[in-house]
Amino acid sequence: MQKRYIIRDKCILLFTLLIFSIGTYSLFGNVRGVNFFDLAAYQHRIKGVVTDSDGTPVQGASVRLKGTSTGTFTNNEGVFYLEATPTDVLILSYIGFKKLEVIVGSSEELSLVLEEDVTDLGAVTVNAGYYSVKERERTGSISSISAADIEEQPVTNVLATMQGRMPGVYITQDSGVPGSGFQIQIRGQNSLRSDGNMPLYIVDGVPFTTQSMESFYTGEAVPGIINPLNNIDPTSIASIEVLKDADATAIYGSRGANGVVLITTKKGVAGKTRFQIGYTYGLGRVANFMDLMDTNTYLEMRREAYANDGIITYPANAYDVNGTWDQNRYTDWQEVLIGGTSDIIDATGSVSGGSEHTQFLVNGNYHKETTVYPGDYAYNKFGLNSSINHSTRDEKFKVHLTAGYTIQNNNLPGLSFMTDIYQLAPNAPALYQEDGTLNWENSSWENPYSVFETSYESKTNSLISNLLLSYEPIDGLEFKTSLGYTNNQFFDQMLRPSTVYDPAYEITSEFSNAYKNQVHFNSWIVEPQVSYKKEFSAFKTQLLVGGTFQKQVSSQLVHSTSGYASNSLLGNMTAASFINIATDDQTKYKYNAIFGRLNTSLFNRYFINITGRRDGSSRFGPGRQFANFGAIGIAWLFSEESWLENLNFLSYGKLRASYGTTGNDQIGDYQYLDTYTISGNSYNGIAVMEPSRLFNPSFSWEENKKLEVAMETGFIKDRLFLTVAYFKNRSSNQLVGIPLPGTTGFSSIQANLNATIENKGWEFTLRSEQFKNEDFSWSTTFNLSVNRNRLVSFPGLETSTYSNSYVIGEPLNISKVYQYEGLDSQTGLYQFKDFNDDDLLTRENDREAIIRFDPDFFGGIQNSIRYKGLSVDFLFQFVKQDRYTGEHSMGMAGRMGNQLNLLQDRWKQPGDIATFQPYSSGANSELRSRYLNYSQSNAVLDDASFIRLKNIAISYQLPRNILHGVTCSIVLKGQNLLTFTDYEGLDPEANFTNSLPPLQALTTGIQLHF
Template sequence: MKIISLNRGYFAFILGLLLWCSHMHANYLRPNTDDFYQSTITGTVTDDQGPMAGVNIIVKGTNRGTITDEKGQYSISAEMGEVLIFSFMGFTTQEIPITSSAIDVTMSEDSRQLEEVVINAGYYKVKDKERTGSIAKITAKDIEKQPVTNMLATMQGRMAGVDIVQSSGIGGSGFEIKIRGQNSLRADGNAPLYIIDGVPYSSEALSVGYTNTVMSLPSSPLNNINPGDIESIEVLKDADATAIYGSRGANGVVLITTKKGKAGKARFTLNINKGAGKVTRFMDLMNTEQYLAMREEAYANDGITAFPANAYDVNGTWDRTRHTDWQRELTGGTAQFTKVNAAVSGGSDLTQFMVSGNYAKETTVFPGDFAYQKGNVRMNLNHESADKRFRTNFSAGYTHQDNDQPSRDYTVESRTLAPNAPALFDEEGNLNWENGTFSNPLRHLKGKSLAKTYDLVANALFGYQLLENLELRSNFGFTDLRHEESSTLPSTIYNPEWGLGPEFSSISIGNAARQSWIAEPQLHYKAEFGKARIDALAGATFQSQTGRQLVQRANGFTSNNLIYNLAAATTVVTDIDETAVYKYQAFFGRANVIWNERYIVNLTARRDGSSRFGPGKQFANFGAVGAAWLFGSEKPFENSIVSFGKLRGSYGIAGNDQIGNYQYLDTYTTTGENYQGIIGLEPTRLFNPDFAWESNRKLEAALEMGFLKDRIFLTIAAFENRSSNQLVGVPLPGTAGFSSIQANLDATVDNKGFELTLRTANVQQKDFSWTTNVNLTVARNKLVSFPGLEASTYSSQFVLGEPLNIRKVYRYLGVDAQTGIYRFEDKNGDGLINSSDRTHVADLNPKFYGGFQNQLRYKNWNLDFLFQFVKQQKYNTASLGIPGMMGNQSADLLDHWQGEGDTAAYQQFTTGTTAAVTQGYVNFLSSDGVITDGSFIRLKNISLSYDVPKHWIGQMGCKVVFEGQNLLTITHYKGADPEFTGSNSLPPLRILTAGLQLTF
């Protein structure tokens, strides 16, 4: 189980202030006995994050006390020999005898009190011990220890049931996230809902991929969220936790809470980090001698006795003794990382503020001067009236991203270039084309992939206490996102021998804009009736989002200097020019009842309406019920090793409208053909008035137990999600004029599994503490039903009873010892190997995944490290093309067939002219021969910090930090990276940074 850190912001300081006020009230009529004590004891109270405000300090056996200020400092009158008691909710109470006039204290978390930590469940907050739903959480303490720029990267390996995979190692690239598996048949229908301070934030891709081709996937808006601004991330997983969000929570909800100001004097913090990144591992490729031997053998196998004129690598045109490690040459550079965060916060008991700024820069491992840069500013203002009846919160953040990359990713060429290929530059320092025989990979430096993003997220919350138990509040939010990107291919990237001018230059441009607003009025009611506590909520949501996208391609310029001016192009093609409006409204309610502090029932209901569905199908009802029994409070467990026990369960129904806009309508597009001066239209989609919601039914049962005052805390959860009424393209007969129609298919997908989290407080002492967190997820995904699957276009993609993420492949039988060609099972016995024999199913879903984290503190030193592990199969082939053709290959192919009777792992080499051998290679790529073990254990993150003692530097707080990401990978995988989803892009980098955290 993850360590759930206490949010020590406004609430914590006010709590401490109330305790102090209580103490002052008790002493109001007593004489001021401080005058009789000769010593003034001072010091600073900290934890592993820095100074702690609001810590309660009292002289044992007396009523004399105080609290720490915003810098964690205190002053109290006491005598030598007396004992000071330091206490703070969520931390172990410490009793320290007074032996000097200066006493600094480091507080450590008390796992027992962590049950009292308040969890953000979206529209409401709940104590961790009282929640009936499944909610995972990480805090700023975990986030700040990672040298990353995308907030999803901070979650990898830290949450059960949350599977996150990085899409590329290039700066600004995105991540794929699945919460408890894949529910929808559509790849784009499984994204969770993101909420930033109460404002929904769309994760839909900003553009198509080819306008920014260095990115393997279209740009993700989630890069706009600065991890340094985040106070906590909660992930809602089961029906009880997500039902309050209705259809939007079908795939889980990610709640992002940004940092807030704290009461007290103005406090300034400055964090500076600098580091470097390298590719984690390279493929083991052939050297020049091995490569040339492969090429020569391939020609011999094909019966070709004279090398062709274009076989530059073997016919003597290129130096046969030359060797270059192209992986290190093209992707072996060092990426520089720079990150600066600054913030100022403070305020009074009634009004607090925080203003922060961040700048991050990440260069590339590729040759050339390229970088991904991100800067943002954020402000937050809290206010509460003197009578505590009115409160408001306003927060706003603005982010600007500037991503400048080469027009192509060098990864593929770094693995396939012949090792004896010519030098990159000639003697004069110009690109070397070797007399027209060499397509220099640095030609891509002439083109650029540029992307700029401007993002504003703002929200305001107003609340008023109408009655003692009734509060009226309303949340308002606004987002404004603008994105511009382009990819250029100037004529200078082509071989000069071809004589191509700027008329062959081209550019792809994508522009996207997205604005949304939301208003959510709510009523909150809380009351106690005897042994019953009731918490009720009713509210409504009104949301509107408008998006605009323009994608254009142009070519034929008079000069490359005009490549960004479409007016200078001879041909301009508009691929996409659309404006879409999405409207959403809902009414929701929640009733929570706690009886006798032991029995809890939570009921949630929501009626959603979405503009994405047809007339009469736009509204649907969703809801959930959750229940919990705190059996640890029962008499049999009193004074036992069981310090906490909770049995909980939930069941509910959610929907899904992640299908895109206007999918139920009949739509048209321009044909591009001019007829008598008029551009024609053609239909592109059929009207379907029955287009309705997907349905997702969720069931969960969980056990939570704490032992030895919660020093051991275990959570085991079993879940099952069934998604039906799938929104897909239903195949149509050819006579309809369309291959499919967007409709609800009576197909059902089942996700089931269990999650385990374990937290152990191994050592808790004044100078040394050690805690361990383990999370494990075992999940199974299955297609339960799909009417008419075998006759549909999905027959080659899905199999009943099997997971969604599969490959239907040939059964590989090895290399024929006589012919030296790959063999495959002839499933139907017709003597042919074709698509009808591709019936074997390879499951590419993770069998299990999780993380193992340790946190150690010794005096002023803190060490935190996380191992991520995944058990899975992956698609991987040692060959990078037909082995024997021009292009380097994995050194594994040295174990290949060379003559009759040979037993080898790979078939004979060919230059591609022998049809049987070539077809064998093609079939091999579609067989289980390329499905290999992709399991790995990775040292995902490590952080070592040192708090500089106060007596060295005075009142300023200073922490020295060393951080690392992707440091060590243990795997049998033969490819570049076992985590990575792409095969032709740069894998995640190994990153090392050092930094200073200063507090004034």
């Protein structure tokens, strides 16, 4: 420091002599116009500390000298160092904050405060896949969530983080079993095929497959518990963008028909090396049980059922009422089978940092989750993600490498026993005998705990990597190449020993079975691109041209074995007497495309974007492999017009519209070929090949035409921001299996069906900032989606095999059922409408009532509250919908098996006003027939609307002076905490009668940054 002062003093002396000389020369040499203060600026090292309005350091903020390329970034303490002169101007910028310009001056240390500007649309950049666009210049429909929203949720699947947060994106959970998947629809259902409605997932520029890897043999009992999206760790995600309209998706061509989900992982930032570690522990449980009968009520139902059937002496197999089982015994099977507590453990750690030109990040995560089922079962996941960015000093050449590797292990029960909850009588026998062995009660029941004798195990290894190279030889011209590689390896097996059966049957180990499934998936993609942008005064333009070359290879081997000498050898193929290869397949898929996009703007308020793509897919025959797709998007930033300058309350206003086409080739490989399959049959010891598919080279792409009109407005300096969008999509040329007569030897042929499906609706997003000052802020985001799906046309529907599944003018997700007319108070029988008045109730003529399962509307309300170091974020999700009633799958009231308590409102005698008909064990043919019709009528539809506190996150950041440079946050997170609904089933989110509902979870933890 002393040396610095000596140098400074010498400089002052030198400048004094220089000024004196200039002054003398000016007086005697007639020199005019010289400002000697221009020479007084000297370069010195300054230190800056950058914080937000709360005093929290802003790390990664860009600091530049105005008019130069010299600059740096703030470190994790918000500190930067830079050589500058007193007259230099510093420009500080960071996403989410207003840009700050400040003169350096003579001070050697600066304290700088960035003002938050979360609605600064000119600074916020949105990832649109092949390109990025500023929010204010966007012409397409793109919804996004940030890492802050994602990290608030104790979930393992990336789709779970999006529930209730995005308009037009409807997501439901398959099961509450750890590691299970989710269903997603982006602006409705476009294809008649259930497997033709999946969106395209892009992870750091690499397509990610969500193709199911389970086998019928190993996943038969617990379908959907293995989901490929679990390979993506939510804590490693920086942002998720969902592309919805034609302008946003057309650049992906045939892959964007059902929307595109862009997942961007976290990257390193320049500055001092930073470390982050976090640990959370929590508990999960089933939030709601069905209101089932106790033993007394149940036995009353059973006795009354036999009386109604005219049966005086109870049958020998009526163990619950004939005295075989203890009639004073009561077991709450919901509590026994799904009443446990799930442990949830998460641990994360990362290291990041780098210089101005090279940044890195390495992130590791571990997740363990047990189940609410009895027994020692767990889902384990370990992931490692890394990224490195490098640019040359002139920033013309850049390299960006990302890689993620995930290992999953799952040993969940091999079978689901959700149906046992209501199929078991409440006075069923004890589970175990006195010696600890399973109790089969003299072969009078199937012990539900026998499922624990079955062993299930799955293992998944997944690698996603991408290398992005770019070079900018001259300003505005950039060459870029993306090289991606994906590898998934999946193995699961189910071992079913003979001990799962009642020992009274004397079933030996020769009847034990083992099923194994192995899947390998490899994919690579190369996408070269070139872009050029140029400004001509008020006119700006940018051109992007690129290509796609992709190949993926998948293989699957499934075999079953049986005939073991001992159960201890189960699974060892060499010890099996019988080995059957059920599946041995390998498929290849090739995809090529060229694409282009032209962006233009005039006066920075008129925008036109034109997109085109030509796709080629190996899934279609010669002459049908290529198709063209394109779109146009326009936007008018009307708030920038001079004639609106006096509207002080309007801070932002934009009208945008788009129209275009996308396609769909989600039909599976080799569907157009006449293929042969090696069957399990043989002829003279030689394997037999059987024809499995008819040749049809004519079928081609599905086509989806999309239209959208939207308006975005901001008021009071964007503290109130409203977006209203209307869309209308039509999908045609449906790829389906068209049924054939049995005489052809084939059930169907793959072809294009001339059917048209329409999705239209409204989407609303309202964001408000109620309070904002140095200590306190409160903001709210509300989104609402009102979507309608309908079948517009289907030539020949009435005479096709689809006539009982679809109706012109109605949604695809419907069921044609009987029209329930109520309960006859005199007879006590269910009544139904006879549509053709022939006094007969038949499936063909009288199932004309329609029940609809698509939601009427859905959305969410999110609040973010900050007070000094305390932050509270919570989201309420709401859905207006109908679902099957809780008793729909429980069978006829009166048979052996428990029922909901509400079924006590049954008819007993003429004149009774009741909801349900008399109990019956099934022996009364009239009551049984009426019940079967009832179960296939609109009477079993229930209002399953709900409002749910989907998640809440409370975080408190300790003052920094407590841990001296270490940022410490204590967090509390909750998921599915409260549900307000009148639904009688386990859970209203989906039809969970036969699967575990989503769990209510509460976790707490600590996060350290240093």
